[in-house]
Amino acid sequence: MQLIDNDLKSLQEARIVSETARDSFGMLKGYGQDELNLILKKVIDDLTKILPDLLKIEYANKSIGSCEDKLDLYNQFIELYKKDIDNKKIVGPLLFNDKNQIEKMGVPLGPVVTLLPIENTVLYSIYALLIAIKSGNTLVMVPHPKMSSISSKIYPQIQLICTNAGLPQGFLGYMNNVTFNGVKELTASSEVAAVINVGCAEYYDQINIPSKPVFYAETGSTPVFIQKTADIAKASSQIIKSRAFDNGLAPSSEQFVVAESSISEDVRTQLINDGAYFMNKEEEAKLRQTLFRKGTEVSEEYIGKTAKWIANRSGFSIPDDALVLVSEQPYIFEDDPFAVKLKCPIMAFYKEPDWRHACEKCIHLLKEKRNGHTLVIHSKDDKIIKEYAIQKPVGRMIVNDSAYLAGVGIGSSFPLSMFLGGQTTGRGCTAKNIVAEDLTYQRMIYYNGDSEISSDDKNFEEDVLKKFLNKILEN
Numbered sequence: 001m002q003l004i005d006n007d008l009k010s011l012q013e014a015r016i017v018s019e020t021a022r023d024s025f026g027m028l029k030g031y032g033q034d035e036l037n038l039i040l041k042k043v044i045d046d047l048t049k050i051l052p053d054l055l056k057i058e059y060a061n062k063s064i065g066s067c068e069d070k071l072d073l074y075n076q077f078i079e080l081y082k083k084d085i086d087n088k089k090i091v092g093p094l095l096f097n098d099k100n101q102i103e104k105m106g107v108p109l110g111p112v113v114t115l116l117p118i119e120n121t122v123l124y125s126i127y128a129l130l131i132a133i134k135s136g137n138t139l140v141m142v143p144h145p146k147m148s149s150i151s152s153k154i155y156p157q158i159q160l161i162c163t164n165a166g167l168p169q170g171f172l173g174y175m176n177n178v179t180f181n182g183v184k185e186l187t188a189s190s191e192v193a194a195v196i197n198v199g200c201a202e203y204y205d206q207i208n209i210p211s212k213p214v215f216y217a218e219t220g221s222t223p224v225f226i227q228k229t230a231d232i233a234k235a236s237s238q239i240i241k242s243r244a245f246d247n248g249l250a251p252s253s254e255q256f257v258v259a260e261s262s263i264s265e266d267v268r269t270q271l272i273n274d275g276a277y278f279m280n281k282e283e284e285a286k287l288r289q290t291l292f293r294k295g296t297e298v299s300e301e302y303i304g305k306t307a308k309w310i311a312n313r314s315g316f317s318i319p320d321d322a323l324v325l326v327s328e329q330p331y332i333f334e335d336d337p338f339a340v341k342l343k344c345p346i347m348a349f350y351k352e353p354d355w356r357h358a359c360e361k362c363i364h365l366l367k368e369k370r371n372g373h374t375l376v377i378h379s380k381d382d383k384i385i386k387e388y389a390i391q392k393p394v395g396r397m398i399v400n401d402s403a404y405l406a407g408v409g410i411g412s413s414f415p416l417s418m419f420l421g422g423q424t425t426g427r428g429c430t431a432k433n434i435v436a437e438d439l440t441y442q443r444m445i446y447y448n449g450d451s452e453i454s455s456d457d458k459n460f461e462e463d464v465l466k467k468f469l470n471k472i473l474e475n
Contacts, residue, residue: 114128137193188207250405
C-alpha cells in the first residue's frame, strides 16, 4: 500500500509542478534578454556564495565524488561563463532590416524538465538553471529517487535566490516524490515544452516522450587512443588526472586506453608512474565480485568512490598514491564488465598492433557498447588524426588534451556546457554540447516590400520592459 501511496503522491506532484511552471512561464515571457542577463549575473553571484554548503549537503547524503574537485570545476567553468553572458543574444529581436523592422526573433520553448542522475545533483542543477534563465524558460528539477531526500534542503535555497534576483514565483520547481510513473506523467504533460535527460538511460529507453525535444546528456565513457608518435608522458599525465578527477564523475573523462603495441609497455610504465594501479588476475576477480551485480550492472555503492576505497572494499590493498585502478584486457568480449560505463576511477587498457586496429577497437567501444559521446586521440600524425575525425561516431573529438575539462569547453573550442549531447549513443536529439540557445527556436519574419507599414517612435526594448513591469505589479 505504501508503494501505491508514493506513486499517487508523485503523480499529483507532477501535475502541480508542471502547471506552476506553465503559469510562471506566462509571466516570464515579458522579460527581455537584458533583464535576463542581469538576473543571471545576480543568481550566479549568490549561488557561488552558497555552493560549498550545497555540495556538503549532497556529499553527506551519498558520499559521491569529491567536493573539492566539484568546486574547482565549478569555479573554472563559471568564470568563463560569466565573461560570455553579454556576448550573445538568444531571446527577443535578433535581426532588423534596413527599415528597423524585426526579421528574426529568438523565442523560448517553454517549461523545461531536467531529469538528474544519482551523481552531481548540485552541479547539473545549477547548469540547468543557468541555461533556463538565459533562454527565458521556467524549470522543473527531478532528482534521482535516491537523492530526492536532499531536494528540500537544496532547491528552496536556490528558489529564494531566483525570486530575490527578480524571477517570477514558480520559476524553479522540483519534485520531492520521485517515482517512475511520476516522471512519466511529468514528461508527457502538455505543459512541458522540452526535457533534458542527464544520463538517466532507463527513463529514455522506457518512456516515450512524443511531440517535444528530448536532450540526452551523458557522463561519457570516453576511449582514448595513444598512437606511437604521441608524447607519452604528457598523454599519461592527462589521462590519469582526468580519470581520477571527482573520482571518475567528470562528464567526459577517459575510461578506455588503447595503445599501439610498439609503445604499450612505455605507456603502461608511465601510467603507473602517474598513479595507475594495474590489477593482477586475483585482484581483478575480487573487484568483479563486489563491483558488479546481475552480470555487468555496476553497484551504486561504488559510484564516485576513490580507487583506494574501491580496492579496500573489494578485499585487496593498493599504494596510497594510486589514483586509478586498471584492468588490462586482451580483447572485448560480449559480457566484458569493464566495457560498460563505470562512474568511478577504473579504466580498461588494450593493446593493438597498429592504429587501424585501434580505430576498430574505439568504434566497437563507442557504437556497439553505446559507450560515450567523446573520443580522445594523442598523436602527432595529422593523417591519422584526420582518419579518426572522419570515422568516429562521436559528437566531440579531443586531440592531445585531457577530456575532463576540454569536453565541457574549458580550454577548448567547444561551447561551455555541463551537458554533453549523447545522440551518438543512440539517445537524444543532439550530439553537441547543450547550451541555452538549444532551449529556444527562431521565428523568421518576412515583409512584403509593396506594403506600407506605419511605425511609431517608441523604443521596442523600452516597450517590452514596461509590459514586464506591469505584469510584475499585477502579481
